[in-house]
Amino acid sequence: MDTPRANPLYSQWLTVAKARGQKLALRELASGREWSFADLHELAKTAPPSPPLLHSTTRGLNFVLDVLRSWRDGTVLLPDDGSGMAPPPQAALGRDLCHLKITSGSGGVRRCVMFRAEQLAADADNIVATMGLRADWPNLGVISLAHSYGFSNLVLPLLLHGIPLILAPSPLPEMVRRAAEGYPDLTLAGVPALWRAWHEARVIPPDVRLAISAGAPLPLALERAVFDVAGLKIHNFYGSSECGGIAYDGTCTPRPDDSSVGSPMHHVDVALCEDGCLQVRSRAVGETYWPDGDDTLAAGCFQTSDLAELRDGQVYLRGRLGDQINVAGRKVSPATIERALREHGAVKDCLVFGIPSSDADRTDAIIACVATDGPGDSNEMKQFLLGKLPGWQIPRGWWFVESLGVNTRGKTPRAEWRRKYLGQRPPDPLPR
DSSP: OOSOSSOHHHHHHHHHHHHHTTSEEEEETTTTEEEEHHHHHHHHHHSOOOOSEEEEOOOHHHHHHHHHHHHHHTOEEEEOSSOOOOOOOGGGSOTTEEEEEEOOOTTSOOOEEEEEHHHHHHHHHHHHHHHTOOTTSOEEEOSOSSSHHHIIIIIHHHHHHOOOEEEOSOOOHHHHHHHHTTOSSEEEEEOHHHHHHHHHHTOOOTTEEEEEEOSSOOOHHHHHHHHHHHOOOEEEEEEETTTEEEEEOOOSSOOSOTTBOOEEOTTOEEEEOTTSEEEEESTTOOSOEESSOOTTEETTEEEEEEEEEEETTEEEEEEEGGGOEEETTEEEOHHHHHHHHTTSTTEEEEEEEEEEOSSTTTBEEEEEEEEESSOOOHHHHHHHHHTTSOGGGSOSEEEEESOOOOOTTSOOOHHHHHHHHHHHOOSSOOOO
């Protein structure tokens, strides 16, 4: 029987599949195969029944079919690309839920966020309307479909708005170049580390009409370099697993300030809490957390831990509340120091964090972990920063590395590098 039992998202998919028919829906470069919307419709009709909680670890076509059969049967989908987190028991799932997202754990704990169908649909609507995603500009997919970013920007637009998806087997420069061949107009969503790699390899496809970066702060120097060399504006996108898209930089030229993440998305309202953190309200905000809910996510409102400033209709991020470094009673966000460091021509990437200071009066010592194009010179970097920051904000410890790397979500985990630094820290005290 070709009708959904519970999930209204399947009804919307049927409308899209009928309207788009034989037009291209999905292409996999790895297999060399492609499917029309009618093909996906037939495959979804005959896919095996899904269990009450479908814990999907599949990729590509099979993942898309897992989404559709979950919608078809009115069950709950948990996409997972190897987090190792155990799924909730069936008893923990409310009857109106249809989807779970696993958070990145950037706040220290990985949790599931529970969603109803209308919340997923609202996020997709906001993204398509704000970014101007188009059916004649297929999405070139290189990011994980299981993560919130890929799911909301690639999978939902495909199934709910008929926007085709071209899947590359990996984000390596040569794979991206090959996947883009034959398409006159494309949308490419990546993370800053990928945009840097593609830019340095000079393989950003010339037919990319819409370039999006999310998952981590987009360095202004990188945005400007890509604009100068390729004439392509990378649009910074800020969102969260808990609520989907929050803000988007829709301007046509590079931002003047890399702390700006753009304007609030369509149908998203933002405000500041008493502690200076950003509060988000929209129809796309998830229900609650599992295993332990809390009042930061409830009733259509998500209170982030991101310190922010709202000015002239723009959202400016000022770091995370829990990352603040306390130096003799004065607090500074690592993001403030990182932004200044990234203006140095030799700095490819950097992370700043605090560690307990041997000087009791200071409370924390500031450490800079820096990836450079050549040998790092801490004295030269200190002098550079003194022209931009007050002396008390200058790092006292320096660690030069080849690369900071990123995790599967495109993030560079600050806590992980802090642990690494403490594990290899030399016995000599930090300079005063």
